[in-house]
Amino acid sequence: MSTHHEPDGTDTLLAVRDLRVSFRGKGRRAPRTEVLKGVGLGIRPGETLGLVGESGSGKTTIGRAVLGLVPVDSGSITFAGARLDGMKRARRRALGRDLQVIFQDPYTSLNPSRTVGDTLAEPLLAQGVRAKEARGRVGDFLSRVRLPADAAARLPREFSGGQRQRVAIARALALRPRLVVCDEPVSALDLTTQAAVLELLLELQEQTGVAYLFVSHDLSVVRYMSHRVSVIHHGEIVETGPADRVTSHPDHPYTRTLLLSAPVADVTRQRQRREEAAHARGAG
Structure with missing residues (x-):
C-alpha cells in the first residue's frame, strides 16, 4: 500500500x-x-x-x-x-x-583529532569559501550556538556532550543549508541539555529559515x-x-498508543497511561 x-x-x-x-539479511541466500x-x-x-x-x-x-x-x-x-x-x-x-545532517551521538560525530575550528571550516573551504571568510563565519556560528570564540582552537574531548552537539549544529548550519x-x-x-539544544535549533530556524x-x-x-x-x-x-492535532487527538490506533506511552511528570498518571497503552495493544 x-x-x-x-x-x-x-x-x-x-x-x-x-x-x-x-x-x-546475512548470507548470500538470505531473503x-x-x-x-x-x-x-x-x-x-x-x-x-x-x-x-x-x-x-x-x-x-x-x-x-x-x-x-x-x-x-x-x-x-x-x-x-x-x-x-x-x-x-x-x-x-x-x-x-x-542538505545537511545532525547525527544522534555528539561523541562520535566529530573527528577527535581535529580542532573545532578546523571541523567547522572544512565544509566552507570545500565549497570555495576563502580562508579569511571561513574563519569569520566559524566565529559567527560559534557565537550563534553560544560557544566562546576560543572554542575554535580546542578539541572535541574538551567539551561536554551538549557543547559537542552545539558544534555539530554549527557544522550543519555553516553552509547555510x-x-x-x-x-x-x-x-x-540529559534532559536539561536537551531543552537547551532544542531551543537553539528553534532559534536558528527563526534566524535562517532552514x-x-x-x-x-x-x-x-x-x-x-x-x-x-x-x-x-x-x-x-x-x-x-x-x-498539535496528531499529538493531542490522533486518529490512528498506533499514534494513540505512542501518546499513552509518552512519559508524564505525574507518577500515578504515568502508571495509568502504561496500563491504558497495554490495554490498547491487547485490543489491537
Whole structure:
C-alpha cells in the first residue's frame, strides 16, 4: 500500500513519494526484508516535519535515504526540484551546502583529532569559501550556538556532550543549508541539555529559515519542535497532520498508543497511561 503525505502545491522543498527500501539479511541466500513500504512525505521551506516511531519502524532509514546513505528500491526523492534517488555522487556532493545532517551521538560525530575550528571550516573551504571568510563565519556560528570564540582552537574531548552537539549544529548550519536532517539529535543528552539544544535549533530556524526533518522516537520532543508530524509504523506512514492535532487527538490506533506511552511528570498518571497503552495493544 502506498502512503503519500506530501504538501500540496509547488512550494514543497522535499518530496518523498512511494519510497521503498529493503535490506538483505546475512548470507548470500538470505531473503530481503522490506523496511520502507511506499512511504510519502513532504517538507516546505522553513518548516519542521517531525517523523516519529518506535525503534525499527523505519524512521531513520527515511533520513538516510534522503541523505543518499542507503540504496532505494523504488519511488522518488525530490529536493528543490532535483531528483536525489539515483543521482550521481559528484552531483549530490554539489548539493551538500543545501542538505545537511545532525547525527544522534555528539561523541562520535566529530573527528577527535581535529580542532573545532578546523571541523567547522572544512565544509566552507570545500565549497570555495576563502580562508579569511571561513574563519569569520566559524566565529559567527560559534557565537550563534553560544560557544566562546576560543572554542575554535580546542578539541572535541574538551567539551561536554551538549557543547559537542552545539558544534555539530554549527557544522550543519555553516553552509547555510535549506534543509537539515536531524537524526535523534538530543536522545544522547540529559534532559536539561536537551531543552537547551532544542531551543537553539528553534532559534536558528527563526534566524535562517532552514527546514528540518526531525527524526525521533520521543513524541513530546516532536510535539515541541514540529509544525507537522508524520507517524511511521512497520515501514508505513500511518498518520500525518498538524503537530498539535496528531499529538493531542490522533486518529490512528498506533499514534494513540505512542501518546499513552509518552512519559508524564505525574507518577500515578504515568502508571495509568502504561496500563491504558497495554490495554490498547491487547485490543489491537
